[in-house]
Amino acid sequence: MPLYKEGSTAPVVDTGLVPLAFADWLKEPEHPAVSLANTDPVEALEPHLGTLRLIVLHFPKFSDGRAYSQARLLRDRFGYRGALRATGGVLQDQLPFLLRCGFDSFESEQKGFGDALARARTLFSVVYQPVGDGRATASQLRLQRRNVGMAAD
Amino acid sequence: MPDTHFYRYDDFDRALIAERIDQFRDQVHRRLAGELTEEQFKPLRLTNGLYLQLHAYMLRIAIPYGTLSARQLRKLADISRKFDRGYGHFTTRQNLQLNWIRLEDAPDALAALAEVDMHAIQTSGNLIRNVTADHFAGAAVDEIEDPRIWCEIVRQWSTLHPEFSFLPRKFKIAITGSPNDRAAVRVHDVGLRLWRNDQDEVGFEVIVGGGLGRTPLIGKTLRDFLPRDELLAYLEATLRVYNRYGRRDNLYKARIKILVHELGVEKVREEVEAEFAAIKDSALRLAPETIEAIARQFAPPPLRAKRTRVPEVEALRLEDRDFALWLKSNIAPHRVPGHVIVTVSLKPAGAPPGDASAAQMEGVADIADAYSQGEVRVSHEQNLVLPHVAIEDLPAVYRALQRLGFAEANVGKITDIIACPGLDYCALANARSIPVAQRISAHFADLARQHDIGDLKIKISGCINACGHHHVGHIGILGVDRNGVELYQITLGGDVDFGRTAIGTIIGPAVTADRVVEAIDALVATYLESRRDGERFVDTYRRIGAQPFKDRVYAAV
Secondary structure, eight states: OOEEETTOSSOBOOOSOOOEEHHHHHHSTTSSEEEEOTTSOGGGGGGGTTTOOEEEEEESSTTOOHHHHHHHIIIIITOOOSEEEEEESOOGGGHHHHHHTTOOEEEOOOTTHHHHHHHHTTSOSOOOSOOTTOOOOHHHHHHHHHHHHHHHO | OOOOSSOOOOHHHHHHHHHHHHHHHHHHHHHHTTSSOHHHHHHHHHTTTEEEOSSSEEEEEOOGGGEEEHHHHHHHHHHHHHHSSSEEEEOTTSOEEEEEEOGGGHHHHHHHHHTTTOOOTTSSSSSBOOOEEOTTTTTBTTOSSOHHHHHHHHHHHHTTOSSSSSOSSOBOEEEEOSSSOSSOGGGSSEEEEEEEOTTSOEEEEEEESOBOTTSOBOOEEEEEEEEGGGHHHHHHHHHHHHHHHSOOSOGGGOSHHHHHHHHOHHHHHHHHHHHHHHHTTSTTSOOHHHHHHHHHHTOOOOOOOOOSSOHHHHHHHHHOHHHHHHHHHSEEEBSSTTEEEEEEOSOOTTSOTTEEEHHHHHHHHHHHHHHSTTEEEEOTTSOEEEEEEEGGGHHHHHHHHHHHTOOOSOTTSTTOOEEOOGGGTOSSOSSOOHHHHHHHHHHTOOHHHHHHHOSOOEEEESSTTOTTOGGGSSEEEEEEEETTEEEEEEEEOOBOSTTTOBOOEEOSSOEEGGGHHHHHHHHHHHHHHHOOTTOOHHHHHHHHOSHHHHHHHHHHO
């Protein structure tokens, strides 16, 4: 399946890291790449996040959103900084959500996916939820604005 | 025109709504160009409030916490005229549905809504839906704190939440700030009840896993007392547990109530509390300034105490029986002396419950501007509410409502029926609901008789999904399809009042549509013969049980 990363509208060449399915990876947890089903416990990866360089999360259907929670736990809770890839039912209209949850590469068959990826971060200039992507929320910006206003007074 | 006394959008809120419309316009364009399949397009249109119904697309417009300004209501009238057939249907979730929208018009209809800071985001789909609240919020005498402050905080947090936009199933949150629960918090996925503890602190009781539908369940207490600034962290923890562990193998077992039922509330609590402990000290904790800034926008209108005994009102009460009855049933106490809360009945005798024409919407907007601080509410009982009316203005308000056909003195009575759209509109329904409601309403039209019968809630659903809340009707009516024949199952004893919430019990075989009125007649006759002083229908039912009612119904039909 074509692989996309931010910075290129055309599919990119894979890094060459071959992810092991979770059950196989458990037998050799020093392997740097793993692929999880959306029912696999991400908590089990925590002690090995230093050696992991690629984690692939699966969307059996685009409407099955369990991998969003897995991604946020990996990024926001456990501080994972390696590659995080979405695969399976991955469509361009999910991109604003996927990016906010910490995914940075995407396998998708959808036509126009690369172009959509280039636009995805600018679709919404406002966010309401504090998540690990570091974007300031509307509430935080309102507070800042108030403080600046107060300093000016 | 008076300023609004509820949350006003700022440039952040407006930018997000505008960008959302641009995104949806592009999605509609791709669908019409054939780049998206209906299966791919469906969740996209649903999260923008667009359903494909029996005959056409239906647009479900969010009315967050049921609060509208007169200006917004006029715009809804305008949109219904321009993009629909000049009327709308107010729903049990405080939304407005337009039943005849064209797909290619939908983005323009949404853009028109955005002109008055409204939208249709998340009124459908498997995600956190529009948050509902007590329709008397900000005016009720028994209120501890205005629940709409918290609804607005939840609205923002839940809007386009990146983690929770593809949940196992829809997720409904309701909030009440009064001990008398008018928001039905025990029959929602999450219900929040503000209360004051022994230390004089206000916090939330968090209730989880209630719901109607095919498996009606009363919600259980997940957390007895939650400090207010921890609300979003606690909701995020709850939603994460649900998103990870809620069932996705069976549509009918996917709501959080099934997770709670199957795991037990103790296990769910353990999971939620563990998750909560990990995130409660994050940016999700609400800053006092954030809460204050939103609370300030809900500051009540500056009403001055007025006369409580008004000779003109007393005189009209004595000479006009219908006005006297209207005062008894459609008026609720207000916290400012000399004021009341007026419920505008959208249930004139024989009419479809919850419908309003564009002209009627504009009429109510005018009355709100003249007599209710420019504010209107939508109740989950499918009526409108004028929250801040001076007693001395009641004769004028009554006459103005009469001219609109919305002055029926039937709030809480047998013809104040809740009904889902049913088979006339809905693709899911098995049977018609609205015509059954109309027939009952016409049969019991006599106001004196209605007031003699007293408080009696009839709720009608056209299928097991229970949008008409039949499970919690004192009399519930459920439409079923038996080999192509529409039949109606009758339940008794349901209730949504806090502390008495109950699911009704089926009394016997379903009856045909033309027998429903006879059956209701038999139930009412049984009650009238057996009631003791002060007993409502449901009280008598609780005392004497189902048998006398059953005997009478099945003897009659």
